[in-house]
Structure formats: structure tokens, C-alpha cells
Amino acid sequence: MPSKVAPMVSWVAILAGVLTLVGWIWDLDTIRRILPGTISMNPVTALAFVLGGGSLWLHGTEAAPQPRFWPKALALVILLIGFWRLMGYVFEWEVGIDQWLFADKLATDLAGQPNRMSPNAALNFVFLGCGLLLMNRTSRRGLRLTEVFALLIGFISMLALLGYLYQASWLYGVVSFVPMALPTAVVFHLLAIGLLMARRDRGWVRLILSESPGGALVRLMLPILLPALVLLGWLRLAGERHGLFEAEMGTTLYTVMAILIVWGLIWWSARSLHRADKARRRMEDELERFFSLSVDLLCISGKDGRFKRINQAFSDILGHPVEELMQNGFMEYVHPEDKERTLKEVEKIHSGEPSLHFENRYLSKDGSYRWLWWKSHYLAETGLIYATARDVTEQKRVQVEIRQLNETLLERATQLDATNQELEAFSYSVSHDLRAPLRGISGFAQALEEHSKAVLDETAQSYLLRVRRAADRMGYLIDDLLKLSRLTRAEMHLEQVNLSLQAESILAQLKQREPERLVEWVVQPEIVVTADSALMHVLLENLLENAWKFTSKNPKARIEVGQSPGPAGEKICHVRDNGVGFDMRYATKLFGAFQRLHSMVEFPGTGIGLATVQRVVRRHGGRVWADSELNVGSTFFFVV
Amino acid sequence: MNSKVILLVEDNPDDEELTLMALQKNNILNEVVVARDGVEALDYLFGDGANSFMQRRVLPTLILLDLKLPRVDGLEVLKHIRADDRTRTLPVVVLTSSREDSDLMESYALGCNSYVRKPVDFAQFVEATRQLGLYWLLLNECPPVKP
Numbered sequence: 140m141p142s143k144v145a146p147m148v149s150w151v152a153i154l155a156g157v158l159t160l161v162g163w164i165w166d167l168d169t170i171r172r173i174l175p176g177t178i179s180m181n182p183v184t185a186l187a188f189v190l191g192g193g194s195l196w197l198h199g200t201e202a203a204p205q206p207r208f209w210p211k212a213l214a215l216v217i218l219l220i221g222f223w224r225l226m227g228y229v230f231e232w233e234v235g236i237d238q239w240l241f242a243d244k245l246a247t248d249l250a251g252q253p254n255r256m257s258p259n260a261a262l263n264f265v266f267l268g269c270g271l272l273l274m275n276r277t278s279r280r281g282l283r284l285t286e287v288f289a290l291l292i293g294f295i296s297m298l299a300l301l302g303y304l305y306q307a308s309w310l311y312g313v314v315s316f317v318p319m320a321l322p323t324a325v326v327f328h329l330l331a332i333g334l335l336m337a338r339r340d341r342g343w344v345r346l347i348l349s350e351s352p353g354g355a356l357v358r359l360m361l362p363i364l365l366p367a368l369v370l371l372g373w374l375r376l377a378g379e380r381h382g383l384f385e386a387e388m389g390t391t392l393y394t395v396m397a398i399l400i401v402w403g404l405i406w407w408s409a410r411s412l413h414r415a416d417k418a419r420r421r422m423e424d425e426l427e428r429f430f431s432l433s434v435d436l437l438c439i440s441g442k443d444g445r446f447k448r449i450n451q452a453f454s455d456i457l458g459h460p461v462e463e464l465m466q467n468g469f470m471e472y473v474h475p476e477d478k479e480r481t482l483k484e485v486e487k488i489h490s491g492e493p494s495l496h497f498e499n500r501y502l503s504k505d506g507s508y509r510w511l512w513w514k515s516h517y518l519a520e521t522g523l524i525y526a527t528a529r530d531v532t533e534q535k536r537v538q539v540e541i542r543q544l545n546e547t548l549l550e551r552a553t554q555l556d557a558t559n560q561e562l563e564a565f566s567y568s569v570s571h572d573l574r575a576p577l578r579g580i581s582g583f584a585q586a587l588e589e590h591s592k593a594v595l596d597e598t599a600q601s602y603l604l605r606v607r608r609a610a611d612r613m614g615y616l617i618d619d620l621l622k623l624s625r626l627t628r629a630e631m632h633l634e635q636v637n638l639s640l641q642a643e644s645i646l647a648q649l650k651q652r653e654p655e656r657l658v659e660w661v662v663q664p665e666i667v668v669t670a671d672s673a674l675m676h677v678l679l680e681n682l683l684e685n686a687w688k689f690t691s692k693n694p695k696a697r698i699e700v701g702q703s704p705g706p707a708g709e710k711i712c713h714v715r716d717n718g719v720g721f722d723m724r725y726a727t728k729l730f731g732a733f734q735r736l737h738s739m740v741e742f743p744g745t746g747i748g749l750a751t752v753q754r755v756v757r758r759h760g761g762r763v764w765a766d767s768e769l770n771v772g773s774t775f776f777f778v779v
Numbered sequence: 780m781n782s783k784v785i786l787l788v789e790d791n792p793d794d795e796e797l798t799l800m801a802l803q804k805n806n807i808l809n810e811v812v813v814a815r816d817g818v819e820a821l822d823y824l825f826g827d828g829a830n831s832f833m834q835r836r837v838l839p840t841l842i843l844l845d846l847k848l849p850r851v852d853g854l855e856v857l858k859h860i861r862a863d864d865r866t867r868t869l870p871v872v873v874l875t876s877s878r879e880d881s882d883l884m885e886s887y888a889l890g891c892n893s894y895v896r897k898p899v900d901f902a903q904f905v906e907a908t909r910q911l912g913l914y915w916l917l918l919n920e921c922p923p924v925k926p
Contacts (some may be wrong), residue, residue: 576793578794586901599819
């Protein structure tokens with residue numbers, strides 16, 4: 140981030156120079172002198188400040204384009220002015236360069252004191268010129284020198300400033316009693332700061348401004364320590380001058396106070412450093428713990444293709460000792476077929492592209508290869524690759540297994556399809572081929588009966604009747620079996636089915652078929668389930684036909700259809716009758732095909748009905764059960 | 780004597796006998812021509828043999844068609860009947876043991892006029908035959924035949 144301090148400082152220097160010159164032109168004392176009774180800024184000094192500010196501003200910030208000629212030319216002019224004036228003092232020449240502007244006014248600036256550029260100001264200009272000349276050097280040395288010059292300027296100007304503060308004229312006048320003006324000292328001090336701040340992203344300033352504990356420490360201590368010591372010195376001087384205490388006492392007080400302040404600051408900074416270090420170490424420990432704890436492989440590797448650091452997981456998963464892995468390049472462990480791909484990927488990572496999903500095989504101690512899934516990131520600052528890897532061997536194996544299983548499943552499904560088709564053909568054949576001979580048996584038995592009625596005795600005729608009945612019954616059995624198989628094959632369409640309406644219509648049909656029966660029925664309204672409508676109709680038909688049939692001996696027959704919530708919140712439907720019921724001992728046999736619990740004579744039927752009911756329920760993934768008491772009645776429950 | 784001819788397509792000799800018996804029992808005394816498989820049926824209808832209907836210049840008034848037949852099955856026969864202009868309008872009653880939905884659907888899709896499943900019980904079979912004869916030979920008016 141470019142600093143705004145340096146340009147601001149350069150503008151302040153330029154402004155101060157210009158204002159002073161204006162003050163000289165129109166004799167505005169307050170502007171060129173600031174403090175009454177002190178010396179004014181020399182006009183040539185003011186001019187040099189304008190040049191110096193300009194040079195600093197032209198240097199600009201690093202983001203701005205670098206002007207080559209002008210800043211250096213200006214710096215050189217400043218250097219020459221300072222150097223020439225300094226030579227004059229050293230060799231006691233009359234150089235006159237500082238008398239160049241407003242010569243007549245200079246002589247009478249202060250009584251008994253001609254206005255000259257002070258030797259320390261001339262020295263500062265030499266330093267400033269050198270600093271500005273060296274400023275854009277990219278070498279560490281150039282930068283260091285600029286910083287040294289800036290500190291020298293700051294130091295010399297601070298001496299002058301302290302001199303004014305403590306009213307010690309030899310401090311701002313140095314030896315020859317040509318004093319540095321107060322505004323001059325201030326501007327020099329600012330320029331020193333500007334020089335330092337111009338390259339804040341490098342050198343000492345970077346440290347001071349950094350986030351590190353060191354930077355924080357400097358930022359906190361300097362603003363306390365410097366003003367505190369200056370204030371302390373001033374207090375001591377003031378006390379002595381007002382006769383509050385002697386010089387010995389003043390020095391002792393000053394030293395004690397300074398020790399206290401410095402000691403406090405040192406203690407405070409030591410404590411905060413200690414805390415910061417403790418926190419840092421704890422964090423390091425935590426990271427270290429996670430690093431060694433990780434199930435996944437974690438590593439840092441260099442451009443030389445060697446691991447710089449790896450965690451225990453590497454050794455756990457691959458079986459090689461950590462030292463061995465660190466010693467050899469990692470390519471040594473990569474599967475020969477994966478080497479080329481891996482090299483390409485490493486190259487890609489080095490170009491700064493993060494690698495989020497890369498898989499290769501690593502040789503493990505037992506000679507097998509483990510599949511590793513890598514996620515890597517390259518850090519240009521350190522030139523290192525940071526990577527994590529997961530052992531996905533098992534996953535890969537399972538994937539292959541699943542694929543194989545799927546293939547087997549598909550094969551099975553095809554086989555099943557074929558079997559189903561065979562079954563279909565079989566039921567078709569049963570339907571057609573088995574019925575034809577039955578019709579023959581029944582038909583010809585009747586034909587025989589009619590044809591030979593005269594010669595057949597009663598027993599023979601009853602035999603023929605039995606033949607026909609048996610054939611008829613077999614016909615019904617075949618029909619019911621086919622119906623059952625059709626149930627299993629039919630496609631299901633789930634929808635909201637109103638069982639109440641279906642039950643009502645079935646009961647009405649039963650009544651129509653046997654109008655002489657007196658049956659009372661109660662159907663709870665709005666029993667709605669999600670199911671296949673056709674299948675539910677078959678289910679209700681079978682249950683209600685059963686209820687109808689088995690209540691035939693009861694003169695007060697009653698059939699109920701209802702629904703109630705079950706323990707798990709499901710809706711349990713039921714069909715209840717007060718018929719003959721059955722023995723609960725045989726309840727388990729109830730839903731088998733051709734299973735009958737009553738004699739044919741008593742209640743005719745094929746024994747397919749409840750098997751059909753169960754099949755419907757199973758197709759819906761539900762369940763069916765019954766509760767009964769002999770001669771009291773039965774209740775059939777179902778959930779779909 | 781009725782001049783209307785019935786074509787019975789039936790491969791099972793028992794069923795053939797029973798059907799003839801049932802017709803007789805119901806006093807349906809029309810001539811019954813029996814074809815014992817699909818090819819024979821088509822020969823009767825479209826062939827140039829001596830027994831061919833085309834040769835005799837008379838078409839059957841009613842075709843009783845079994846579905847499961849050797850060589851060419853009933854559905855195929857039905858397809859041919861409906862495909863030919865001369866026989867397109869002939870009443871065809873499918874008379875079979877099967878009640879498979881697929882058979883029913885296909886038969887009607889191919890244009891059968893009626894689909895009757897033969898009952899096992901002979902009495903019921905006789906009754907069914909009676910109703911069929913009554914309806915198709917007496918009650919129902921067929922379109923004029925153009926041999």
C-alpha cells in the first residue's frame with residue numbers, strides 16, 4: 140500500500156518554504172519567525188525546502204511511474220547548497236550562498252545576529268540530498284543508507300527542537316552560534332519522517348507497521364517513551380530553574396523517573412511478548428497435534444520432489460518408516476503407470492493452479508498399491524507444495540464391487556424377466572389347455588348321462604354327476620389361481636382410494652345376488668388410503684364375500700367396515716362380522732392358498748380368497764392379520 | 780333348412796363335438812363347416828379348393844373362432860378376415876377358453892364382433908351356444924353379402 144505520508148510531508152515542506160519566502164518579501168514576521176524573538180528561516184533554506192519537497196513528491200510512491208531526472212536533479216541542487224555552505228563554515232570562507240536572497244533584510248533580522256543558514260541545517264541538507272538521491276535504489280544497501288540519512292536528519296533536527304524546548308541555545312546553534320530557526324527544525328523533522336515513510340513496505344518502517352508483535356511493541360512504546368522522556372527533562376529543567384531543587388536532586392529525580400518509565404515499559408512488553416509467545420506455542424502444539432493425529436496424509440514437499448515434512452498417517456497407511464519416505468523422492472513410490480500423470484500434475488501445481496482432485500497409486504510396504512486422492516496447493520513465497528491425501532483404495536474396491544454386483548443384478552433381472560415371461564406363457568397355457576379337457580369331461584359326462592339314462596342305474600348316474608361337479612370345481616380353481624397370478628403381475632398405480640365407497644358398492648352387489656339374506660352393514664364413511672384402486676377392490680371383495688358367506692347361518696348378520704389409528708400412527712382398516720368365526724389355533728394357516736378352515740359342504744369356496752388378500756397387502760408393503768372366536772365372529776385387519 | 784352357414788374354427792375334436800352337440804341341442808340346424816386350424820380356415824374362406832366359400836359363392840353367416848390354433852392362430856385368421864374387402868363385414872365371434880386381458884384386447888382391436896369364453900360346465904356351454912345362435916343367426920341383421 141503506498142503511503143500518503145510522504146506526499147503530505149512534501150507538500151508541507153513546499154508550503155513552509157513558499158510561506159517563508161512570502162514572509163521575507165512582505166516582511167511578515169509571524170510567518171517567517173513563528174516564535175517572536177527567535178531567528179527566522181533563511182530564505183535560501185526556504186528555497187531548499189521547496190526543492191526538497193518537490194523532489195520527495197516527484198519520487199512519488201512505488202505505484203506511480205518513476206520519474207528519472209527531475210527528482211535527482213533537485214536532490215543534487217540541495218546537496219550542493221548544503222555542501223557549499225558547510226565548506227564555508229569548515230574552511231571559514233565567505234561563501235555568501237545564504238546571502239543570495241534579500242541580503243539587505245538578512246543583516247537586520249535579529250539585533251546583533253545576522254541571518255545565516257546554520258551549520259547543522261547545511262549538514263542536514265547534505266544528508267537530505269544524499270537520501271533523496273539514493274531513495275529509489277532497489278538494493279538493500281541503498282535503502283539502508285536512505286534510512287540512515289533520514290535518521291541523521293531526524294536526530295539533528297530533534298536536537299534543535301529540544302534546544303528550543305529547553306531553551307538551550309547551544310543545542311540549536313551548535314557551536315558557532317548561528318542557530319537553526321524553529322520552523323526549519325520542524326520541517327527537517329517532518330522531512331525525515333517523509334523519507335522513512337516513502338518506502339513503508341520495506342526496511343525498518345515495514346517492521347514498525349507490521350502485524351507482528353515486534354511492530355506492535357514499537358508502535359506502542361515510541362509514543363509513550365519519547366514524549367515521556369522529553370517531558371521529564373523539561374520538568375527537571377523547570378524545577379531547577381525555579382529553584383525547587385538543586386542540580387543533583389534534579390538529576391536523581393530525572394534518572395529515577397526515567398528508570399521507572401523504561402522499566403515499566405520493558406516489563407509490560409516482556410509480559411505481552413511472553414503471552415503472545417505462549418499463545419503461539421499453544422497454537423503450534425495444537426496444529427502439531429492435529430498434524431500427527433490426522434487420518435488423512437498430510438505433507439509439505441519441495442521443488443526437488445522430496446517431502447519436507449510428512450505426518451504419521453503416511454507411515455501408517457503405506458507401511459514405510461517416515462525417515463525412509465523423507466529420504467527418497469516421492470516419485471519413487473508412485474505406480475509406474477501413474478508417473479507421467481503425476482509429473483504433469485506436479486508441474487501444474489507449481490504453476491500456481493490448485494489441484495483439487497487428483498488420484499494416483501502409491502507403493503506400500505507389502506508390495507501392493509494404495510489409491511491416494513490428493514488435494515494440493517502451492518505457496519510461491521516458500522516454494523513449497525502443501526498437500527493432503529486420502530486413502531481411497533477401499534472406496535475404489537467397493538466401487539468395482541458395486542459395479543460387478545450391478546452387472547450380476549442386471550443379469551439376474553434379465554433372467555427373472557425371462558422366467559416371468561415363461562410364467563406368463565405357463566398361466567396362459569393353464570388357462571387355455573387345462574380348461575379344454577375339463578370341458579370335455581363335463582360335457583361328455585352329461586352327454587353320457589343323457590344318452591344312456593335308460594340303462595344307467597341311480598348309482599351310475601350319481602357317479603357321472605360327481606364327475607361333472609369335480610370338473611366344474613377344478614374349473615373354478617383354475618380361474619381363481621389365474622386371478623391370483625394376475626394380481627401379482629398387474630402394474631400398480633398408487634392413488635387416494637376411498638375404501639368406504641368401494642365397500643358400499645360391493646355390499647350392495649352381494650345383497651343383489653342374494654336378496655333373501657337379511658344382513659345389516661355399517662361402513663364408516665371416508666376411509667381413504669393411498670393404494671392401487673383395482674387391487675384394493677379385489678381385497679375388499681374377498682374380505683366382504685367371506686364375511687357375507689360366513690354369516691349366512693346367523694339370522695342377525697352384521698358386517699362392519701371401519702378404520703382406527705394404530706400404535707405407530709398408521710391407519711388400520713378392519714372388516715368385522717358376527718359369523719361362525721374360526722379357531723385361532725389355525726390362524727397361521729389362514730392366508731395360505733387352497734387353505735380352508737371349513738368344510739366344502741358347510742361353506743363352498745376354493746380357498747384362494749385370503750391368499751389373494753394377503754398378496755394385495757404384500758404388494759403394498761403392508762400387513763394383514765385376523766382375530767376371531769368360534770361362533771362369535773371374525774375381524775380382519777389390514778394396513779397398506 | 781336354413782341356408783345360413785356357420786364356420787367353426789376349432790382344433791380340439793372334443794370341443795368341436797361339444798359345440799356341434801350344443802348347437803343341435805338348441806335346434807340350430809344350420810350347416811356347420813369345421814376348420815381344424817388357421818390354415819384350413821383361411822383355405823375355406825379365400826382358397827380355390829372345392830370346399831372354398833369363394834368357389835361356392837356363399838360366405839358363412841357367422842364365424843366361431845378359437846384363438847389357440849395350430850399353424851396359423853386365431854388372431855392371425857381374424858386379421859386376414861378383416862383385411863379382405865370381401866370378408867371385412869362378416870360377424871366373427873371369438874369362442875375360446877382364454878380370458879387373458881391381452882387376448883381380449885387384441886381380439887377387439889382386430890375387430891371381432893363378440894368374445895365368449897367357453898364355460899367348463901356343459902349346461903352353461905349349451906346355454907351360451909343357444910344365446911349366440913339366437914342372437915347372431917336370428918336377431919342380428921347382417922350387412923348384405925357381396926361374394
